[in-house]
Amino acid sequence: MASEKSIRDVAGVLRRDVAEMTTWAGSGHPSSCFSCAEVISTLFFHEMRYDSKDPGNPDNDEFILSKGHAAPILYSALHRAGCIKDDLKKLRKLKSPLEGHPMPRSLKWVKVASGSLGHGASIGIGMALAGRLQGRRYRTYVLLGDSEMAEGSVYEALQLAPRYNLENLCIIIDANRLGQRGETMIGQDLKRLAEGIKSFGWHAITVDGHDVPGLMKAFEEARKSGLPTAIIAETKKGKGVSFMEDKDGWHGKAMDKEQLEVALKELPKVKMPKIKIEKPDEVEVVKARSKKLEVSPYELGGMVATRMAYGKAITNLAVADQKVIAVDAEVSNSTKSEEVKKVRPGQFVEAFIAEQDMVGICLGLSKKGYNVFGSTFAAFLSRAHDQIRMSALSNANFTLNGSHAGVSIGEDGASQMGLEDIAMMRALPESIVFYPSDGVSTEKLVYLAAKTKGLKYIRTTRGKTPVIYSSKDEFKIGEFKILKQGKKDKVVLVGAGITLHECLLAHENLKKKRIESAIVDLYCVKPFEAKKFIEFVKKHGNKVVVCEDHYVEGGIGEMLAEELENAKIEISHLAVREIPHSGKSKELLEKYGIDKKAIVKAVKKVV
């Protein structure tokens, strides 16, 4: 255990590092680092237990820098703690892992990307839940800024953590009063802030954030409180540098060389003390149960909603592997993830109607080794777009499911119809997008997602569709299925999900009119193996009619247009092009021109 003085000295060292790093970089947020120097030094050199040689030690206490713009002080702390060797002088340089905001791609000690505010607490819930599930004793610490408290996502986490009795979760709010452009919404009313947090069921401690003994005591109190705890650290932005301390206009601004010189004179010239960081106790954990994965007996021609098949498939996975967890935003009886809850209640997390929190929890759980499936209506995933975006930047490894896709949901109307989800999920670096059309392909794609690394999306349909595949069919990433083909094909019909079945009906109708057509099931929207597809189309009429239950922008049709752009293939694209109305599923498919009739019409036009 380090002395109070040495922790104070570390804070001084970190401030000097940060001052120099940001001036060298010519940009960054020194003032936001100075305010939390004592919090960081107390955490990294006194409170937290971790193996500084092994970021992957599963018993390490976890730290999430939710106020990601304070990255320089995190890097300095990791450097001074012996975790990283990277040259602090290279902050924000193209070839340095010390990026402007923390990125796990660059540093193993950074588990999740931050820089968009208000994400940390939810991710912390996921990590704390994982610790509980594994029976480990690590604690999860999340450092937030006070400006960040304006983000609703923080309140989603504040509400949920006490419900799960996460006494292993501690958030610290660096209440430095000043935001990017003046006083924060909270300002100095920290009493009210503490009251609000307590009203959700947290333990809350307000402390002078520059007082090391006070902080040490607060962290101890948090550990012993038996509740998730918020430490509100009253601090000064720019602390330690006269012209910056508690002064407006210093957010996200590095000092110039002259200012740095003055600052380095004002900041105490301290030597880095020798501090031994306590390693965590190794906890013997029971190995997660696993057994053979069941295959559901779907009968060809039977009617099954893909959302039902999704629920069944993740339940099979959960039964086979204790590391599989389902998270849902209070619609599990619609997405059918409730099946997991029924059979394996310990492997189900209810996030209530808080989609941002749900995705953050998925990210946190997955970073601690769980194979996570998060589900809600496809439309409502848009609520968590930023969390999904940041998960992609975190090289996340979990699966999201969006149910009730498209106008085919019917009477509930436009607000419940996911019509932009493919666009959203495609526009994430390295994402994988599946869109199954029947029970078998759903199960196979869920199993494929379970064993594939990355951020995966599975789109499901509300209504029942006939089973068209058998258990022998194989589904691979990047590929597609050919359902119909012949030598006289004039056109290739491309569908996915609900529209694949419209393609099948159109095919029969066209056959009667003596127009032969091939059918492709585009179950993997991203990535897409264009070469193979182009070869197939070239041999089958060199024309494509693609039909999707999605807006025209960013969907399957645009993906095909992009992939086929120089292939000299004629494409006709059927998609939803206006705000849809309530009505019967069939009526809507017809009204918005994505049913069998529309396909037949489009084919007649192109052939």
Place this chain on the structure above:
Amino acid sequence: MASEKSIRDVAGVLRRDVAEMTTWAGSGHPSSCFSCAEVISTLFFHEMRYDSKDPGNPDNDEFILSKGHAAPILYSALHRAGCIKDDLKKLRKLKSPLEGHPMPRSLKWVKVASGSLGHGASIGIGMALAGRLQGRRYRTYVLLGDSEMAEGSVYEALQLAPRYNLENLCIIIDANRLGQRGETMIGQDLKRLAEGIKSFGWHAITVDGHDVPGLMKAFEEARKSGLPTAIIAETKKGKGVSFMEDKDGWHGKAMDKEQLEVALKELPKVKMPKIKIEKPDEVEVVKARSKKLEVSPYELGGMVATRMAYGKAITNLAVADQKVIAVDAEVSNSTKSEEVKKVRPGQFVEAFIAEQDMVGICLGLSKKGYNVFGSTFAAFLSRAHDQIRMSALSNANFTLNGSHAGVSIGEDGASQMGLEDIAMMRALPESIVFYPSDGVSTEKLVYLAAKTKGLKYIRTTRGKTPVIYSSKDEFKIGEFKILKQGKKDKVVLVGAGITLHECLLAHENLKKKRIESAIVDLYCVKPFEAKKFIEFVKKHGNKVVVCEDHYVEGGIGEMLAEELENAKIEISHLAVREIPHSGKSKELLEKYGIDKKAIVKAVKKVV
């Protein structure tokens, strides 16, 4: 003023209507309507002042059904109040305006679409702010469900309303204990809920939500409290029908005919009482100031960041027209909307770091006649994707600005780079997407957005770019600008924003290599006039190299691929295809293959 008994009777009538409507429709949420029958009857037949013949009366009290699934009882109330004549029996039918969830496209009495939860309070803030600004006396009522309180967006609004002293805003929480799949997060801990709400600075009243006199008193207390007020109405889901009341498993479920028969026997058989709805007093408002719109004197070749030009342009608009309002999510010194604050502080709304709230406020203000410009980083607009989506479904009429687009922002890194915003904004029905490249085009497009109805998006760049247009240049929706063209053109270079300038540099470089190229500025990404573009390309080499600072999916290149799919034009597409790193702007444009060098290389490959 109606008697307590008659208000109770109205609640009975509404319940009977809802029971029948939903059974006729075969779906819907009767149990969620029954819980709020007294709240709705007290509001619509006692508390609220409105002209039942004129939904557009600017002095009408406003009502937002944030728990949009209770649509049937809203329709019934509007019907019984004489506001609408539509056949209640046609609920959820394709040709009926009585959609599954409320849609303004279908009913003038519905100002905003609901059905995705947690949006109402923010929109209410916008409407309440508008009332204050106009000096009108209308009040804004928002009805929320208790499940909905899990959504963080509600807390963004709870935090902000007291800061603006919105005593003309009243939210009612229909605390019926049961969510979609069991007890809500709050359950019955309404005391804690009230404490939490009070901690934000609200007046909070807890009341038996089925007790009409109690509700009448609560609304009166709210009116006189001088604070934004939350009325927590303790209710029973399914109230009035024995087999439904306070019973789980009845969310989103209509009764069958037999159940309806039983229900209609249990529900009191009351006649609709004759109630005169009090009209609002007409308030004489001062006509908004307006004067001639200034044109900024940009000099050809001068260096101006488009975000700066955006700030200047909206400030010019605000000075010229008092109806113009800027809203920002605490980054106004970056987006430059702070210019409005400096010159017209009364026309600037600070939403703090709460993007969802910001968009809700934009929607609320715009629905009350303001010309609103909401701004934050393009990346952080993803935080409000669902609010933007619901704004589109609300036929919204405001402009969003996303600044700091693309990798060109440099050192701050991936979390701050808007690289999916075009995909997101394009995939909204009827949206308009502008992407200006210099000071002049920014100003012109801002002015164009100001006079164009609909949901508009303007993407701006962090760094400075040279002014390339003069005040005589015209910019129209759907069109594009030709910057370079010649008879020997081998290729058309297409850029927008930052990449247009890379196209200009590439053009010069290619010229030296004796490769002539045309240049198109694709300042209007949506809608896009493909015919004219195709004609131009056909005459200028029939090849396109399109370069964008955006992910490949859903961006400008895919839009072009879609629009040009059968035009037999060769396209080469340069875009960001991986998670970008921190670094200098120029370094990143080069690393991700969207700079002049990459354009030259692509041209050499295609010609």
